[in-house]
Amino acid sequence: MNHVAERAGVSLKTVSRYVNGETNIAPELGERIAAAIAELGYRRNLAAASIRPGQASRLIGLIISDLANPYYSALAAAAEQEVMAQGYVLVVSSSTDDIARYDHLVSRLVEQRVDGLIIVPPRGGHDRIDSDSLLSPAVFLDRPPLSGGADCVLADNRGGARSAIEALLNGGLRQVAFLSDSLEVFTIRERWLGYLETMACHGVDPVSLPNWTGAHSREEAKAGAIRLLQETEVEAFFTANNRATLGALEAMQETGIQRPIIGFDDFESASLIGGGISVVRQPVEEMGRAAAQMLLAKMTRETSQQQQVVLPTELVLRGSEAR
Template identity: 50%
Template sequence: MLRNPTMKDVAHEARVSLKTVSRHVNGETNIDPALADRISAAIVKLGYRRNLSAASLRPGWTSKTIGLVISDLANPYYSTLARAIESVADAAGYLVTIASSEEEGMRHDRLVDRLMEQQVDGLIVVPPRNAGRDWSDVASPIPPLVFLDRPVPFADADAVLADNAGGAREATLALVSAGSRRIAFVGDSPDIYTMRERHAGYAAALAEAGIEADDSLTITTAHTREQAEREVGAVLRDGSADAVIAANNRSTIGALLAFQAAGRRLPLVGFDDFETALLGSPPVSVVSHDIELMGCTAADIVLGRLKGDTSAFTTRVLPTQLILRGSEKPEPA
């Protein structure tokens, strides 16, 4: 089997020292142009590629890789986060290795271990709904770590979150202002931090408006678009609610499909904007937060730590924005 060419092979082909090849490969520019041309020609001829995995094991070298563990790459929310992180990392010369936990704690733990075994320089993690081990049980050293979208009680990490409770409160009050009183909350499991926070904001708004909460209107079994469609369809049939807060983008889409099937709709505000929200009649009102900013902020924090930032670990809470497009109002009589 043919072996991969090494820097020694390049040095021999280019008739230069191994140190000069190393400097050239690592981007140093104060090399005689004639020597640099010979090295470049030798690299092309031999098909040499730098082995960053091996290099990262040597003192002072890094893999130039950031590990990203998200919940579900198929969800547009997380693919937008990943793209934002990747853009910032790429500009700094880092590759992002992305994996999905599928909300499973044991799978999440295996992914984290695998990424650390591959000597990633930093980690950005969306903690799973079903937590595995405590981060305090992860063997040291842990590279610079940022928790994204959901916090974890671990002192040696930064976190970037959205103001979930504040956004849900604003959305609920908008429905109340438009005349709704029996507002259904449709979302995923309360085991998920974002769902708990959004439900807390919903409950706070009801109390603020003097509306007694009805537990039967809190639906936390909409894990998928299809489940949300079934739940909202049931609400439409039994007439138990006069409006819907959809607590994530999949719940919003499920609600819209239920409205379409029933031939009528309820006032609706969704959480997390999405491209097709503008296509409805009326367009869907949403609580939006800057997903790209969240991803970019997480990447900037990791890169800052890698550059030597030793400031205290912090949790950054990014604001949300209520965008009213008309779906928060009842259908015309």
């Protein structure tokens, strides 16, 4: 900035006011400063500027569960579009549902002086996350902290599961298997409760039903589905996330045993596989945007009230529930 001031023939304070976006600068001086900046290739050091009182880094951190999962990629893309429109850059990291890794990421992002955080808590770690201790404004996305008292954006997981099970039971099926990731994950547990509630309402005892939980990857879900197909009287699958759905489809292809299926989470090829896979579709883009908007409002103190937004899901029937 000293070099820019010298080249433009103005004071350092005038250059500082210019790069900080102040408008009460004479047009002639502004043009000289702009020319000097272009000639010297000056770039503002936002990291240095952010340590000054009242200054911001213009960075927002997003911690998701798994970068490789298209669901989380879609959440991140929607959030990024929203924050970039307001002049912020989104820094995305993945906890891989590991608590130690999550703690490390939070510390590093706070050290980088991000202006705010959007967080998908790691499984099994929901109850130890206190939004007041994060040092930066925070909004929780997809999964809330179990301690409560935090701003968060969620989908209606339990209601979505109920709609899927109703559709399968209305087709005369009773031995509907629940295939999923760990019940430690908030979203999976909510879908499990929706499944149990609906089964009970229809007079089906869930204790006797074939189920498989703890399948974190598509390969683990496939192995679980093969066991269910070969060793139980399973009549249909309710798969509680997109990886469980793909695992079940691969298992049916490998064993040659076909069963009706409804999955939770839509995915790109769902309308193409086998004529179409029925799913519970989450409003993923809306969730990402809502979390970003909520955080921006919190950062600018437009609102101080804690909010919990629960967005509705949509049952999309493509025929696989009746095969």
